[in-house]
Amino acid sequence: MEGKQIIGIDFDDTIVNYVERWIEVFNRETGKKASFNDVKAWRLFKLFSDVIDEKKMNEFFAKTWKEEYENIRLVDPLLPKVFADLYNDFSLYVITASFASDMQIEGLLKRNNVKYDKIVHVRSHEDKLSDKIRIYVDDNPVTAKEFSEEGKYIVLFDRPWNRDVKENGRIKRAATWTEAARKIKEFASY
């Protein structure tokens, strides 16, 4: 018998609201008053190039995990319920290039009662690509474009920085996890 299909699920801003907390750190450090909805581009340092460069952006990424950990919450309050349901039919792999440590990722999943099978920590988004996985859930517009061209199916979690990505046969958008689960099941039936 064939095993369960693996779903590759990103962590930052697909499971937890991370950029929202990054913005807090950014505002604190720079005196700016940016908000989550201002983040209309994927590369944060380009968006705020008047005050930060790539190095500073990364510094703030690390700082966010250090200083904002307690304030990081799920992208959708229904996520634990949706994951528990998906868990019956699929293998849920949390595949992430996050600046967080494995312990922090595990801690957040546990704190929020999120069911999953495995955490795979990779170095960059390209490393998420695997022969064993057909379906990915991610917020990264670059991953969506590249992986769909590799023949993968992508559920793109709606965020201000990926709104210009159009749906096609391989990319479907989802604004909630209830919607994401529906799209996953649709792709899984292909």
Ligand SMILES: [Mg+2]
């Ligand atoms: Mg992400």
